Amino acid sequence: MAPTFPRARRPQLGYDVDQVDEFLVVARRAYDGTMRPGDPKVTAENIRLTAFGMQKGGYSTAHVDAALERLEDAFAARERQIAARLHGDEAWLTEARTTAQVVANRLARPDRERFDRVNPLVLGYSVKEVDRFAERLGRYFTDGWPIGIDDVRTVTFTAQRGGYREAQVDLVLDAVVDVMLAVR
Template sequence: MDPTFPLARKPRLGYNTAQVEEFLQRARRAYDGAALPDDEPLTSEQIRLTAFAMQKRGYSTDHVDAALARLEDAFAAQERQVAARLHGDEAWLREARMTAQVVSNRLARPEGERFERMNPLVLGYSVREVDRFTERLTRYFRDGWPISVEDVRSVVFKTQRGGYREAQVDLVLDAVVDVMLAVR
């Protein structure tokens, strides 16, 4: 049987093939409305937060990550359709606007103070790099400047001692993705 994704080339590790296959089966069932009784509900946010163990000769991380991004988009579109049917498009967009306002307020803070800082002996995200990226996000929210969901999903920051708390930055980036998917 052919693998679902290309395998990682030596000496690189790839994603655990069994975990990926199991997740994809669960996602397919959830999307089709045929979830098994013991399947956990699956949302676009959970797809974004999914992680797999690494293994030799596992699936190519680039290929799986790209598939997960497409899967997240499909689930987000489905979630929007369901919410629009239940509550109307205006309620869905109102929720997206509220989230966008919370994110915009965070991004409007002064440079170097947008997120909680780590202890000077502990690594966090580079303050300069995060602030530079948040300027792009500010222009997106304020002026409609182009930035893609993929730009936000794939951004990588260097680390520095005393940098921004990673979990807090990641949470805001997740909220940005949520807003971008909601207004597509």
Template sequence: MDSTFPRVRKPKLGYNTTQVDGFLQLARRAYDGTASADDAPLTSDRIRLTAFAMQKGGYSTTHVDQALERLEDAFAAQERQVAARLHGGEAWLREARTTAQVVSNRLARPEGHRFDRVSPLVRGYSTRDVDRFADKLTRYFRDGWPISIEDVRTVVFKTQRGGYREAQVDLLLDAVVDVMLAVR
């Protein structure tokens, strides 16, 4: 299979080409319904959480990440269609509204207290950065202010000692992406 991804120059690190190509083959089989019995199930959530090892001269991380985002979108649309056929479109939207309400409740907490904090000896996400982005998300959910799914997927926070627990913030961002994909 010839790759459509550019490679980084040899001394630089990019994604492991064998892992990326293998994952894309698995995704193609899963999407077109030709997955084998020993293929692991593939969902939009699993695509979002996929990670590859790094290698010198590997695939450009930017190009692969963009392809994974498009793949996640395609799988989410397919999952939405299946759920709508099985349970009705209203059930799918009801679940998205429930998730949006859980996210909104978390975002409504006071600044500096929206997420658990790590020990003062450990680095976590900057509370100021996260709270600033949380305010943008609040305006998105409450007032319909524009924010793109790309903004949520690519947000980067500085770190600080005693900051917010990264795993908790990342889970909330994943939930926001789920809601945004559901209402597309």
């Protein structure tokens, strides 16, 4: 059987092959509606938050990440269709607008005050880098400036002592992705 993804070169780390293959089997059953008892629920959000162990010679992280992004898009589109059928398009868009407003309010805060800070001895995200990216996102929400969903999914920040709390920044970025997927 051919491998699902290209492998990382042997001394390099890639995603754990068995974990990735198992996740994709469960995701396929979830999408096809053939879930088995004990299968975990798979949603666009679960896919975004999925993490795999690393192993030498594992699957190429870039290829798996790209596939997960496409899978997330497919699940998000299906979730939107289901929600629209059950509650109507307006309810779906109202929820997206509400989330967008909460995010926009957060992004509108002054520089260096957008997120909680970690202890000065602990590493967090670079305040300057996060604030710069938050400005771009703020323009997306207020003025419709173009920014791609992949820009949000793949943004990285360097570490800084006393920086922004990573979990809080990541939650806001996840909410931005949710809004972007909802209005596609």
